Amino acid sequence: MKDDKPMYIPTYDDVVAAHERIAPYIHRTPVLTSSYFNELTGAELYFKCENFQKAGAFKVRGACNAVFGLDDETAKKGVATHSSGNHALSLSYAAGRRGIPCHVVMPRTAPQAKKDAVRGYGGIITECEPSTSSREAVFAEVQAATGAEFVHPYNDPRVIAGQGTCSRELNEQVPGLDAVIAPIGGGGMVSGTCLTLSTIAPDIEIYAAEPEQADDAYRSFKAGHIIADDAPNTVADGLKVPLKELTWHFVSHHVTDILTASEDEIIDAMKLTWQRMKIVMEASCAVPLATILKNREVFAGKRVGVIITGGNVDLDKLPWIKG
Incomplete structure (x- = not known):
């Protein structure tokens, strides 16, 4: 990462x-x-x-900018992120509009409404414990397995x-x-x-x-x-x-x-x-x-x-x- x-x-x-x-x-x-x-x-x-x-x-603004700014070769592998909710569903929305996969690591305690929205937009969820350290560790595994482009929620x-x-x-x-x-x-x-x-x-x-x-x-x-x-x-x-x-x-x-x-x-x-x-x-x-x-x-x-x-x-x- x-x-x-x-x-x-x-x-x-x-x-x-x-x-x-x-x-x-x-x-x-x-x-x-x-x-x-x-x-x-x-x-x-x-x-x-x-x-x-x-x-x-608002996070759909940054997510769309990241997704639609990718070159075609990079975009093929999809995008990946970790998020408690709004960035996850925004990136899933943007990836769906471009027709590429979106892998999301979410805390198991994230609101069910947000998890449902991520899946509704086609996002693939892997759950983690509700801590920054767990989130980042699980994400590293997901990214290594998929080769997807990391779009950080804010950094x-x-x-x-x-x-x-x-x-x-x-x-x-x-x-x-x-x-x-x-x-x-x-x-x-x-x-x-x-x-x-x-x-x-x-x-x-x-x-x-x-x-x-x-x-x-x-x-x-x-x-x-x-x-x-x-x-x-x-x-x-x-x-x-x-x-x-x-x-x-x-x-x-x-x-x-x-x-x-x-x-x-x-x-x-x-x-x-x-x-x-x-x-x-x-x-x-x-x-x-x-x-x-x-x-x-x-x-x-x-x-x-x-x-x-x-x-x-x-x-x-x-x-x-x-x-």
Whole structure:
């Protein structure tokens, strides 16, 4: 899995090329507003709804850029990855559109809805234990057996360039933003946001939002180097993975601050969004709103883009329903 090639840092030109490459396979997702949340927070919030994206998550942007950027010879062997869900199903979606195999290593604890979606798109699942070490060890075996092209969920320049197309659209849809906030796990969306906005709108502040119970990015940001947790436990299942070298580059250079929220705050923000905006979103996507509600003084009076990253929810296991 590791190689000695120097790390390629994607540029905004890569984002522009990615946007053109993936256009036939993605939605230009809408931006919604809520007078209720504006009054509650004292800010003007603009929700970029990647929960309405193909495959139900922003990750289809990076996955499609990686898959459709492959030469034919490489593509024949298929693609492979490890993912708790949204990257897995997004890569399966992209591979299916190109007609090539997709091999996915998923934690056995991943939501059943996401496993079903991966299989529905034609992905071939191998399960692992719910830890980064198990995930990477099992993946090494799968890749060795298949020879498939590794598309990392976030530490991949092709993926980050693809994710950067989201904030490019947001900046076109809502000019004059003061800040943008997105959830952070491995940092792919935040890195793409940094890549795009630092080039086309450098005055916009970029915030990352993280669960208190999986706050390795927050601690890394404060310490000035990567601190990785192996198996954090949080309702925000998409945010359990650590930063890597490439995403750390963007986070450390361009993020204004990383804010955290408790499990209860995340669940409350998720439920409130469902109630008030009538949209389905994952717990991971509620973390930005939870941190805005917790840190109103930071955002009051500002025009803030809030990236809702996905909507692949297990409807039989909603976090506010005790059972």
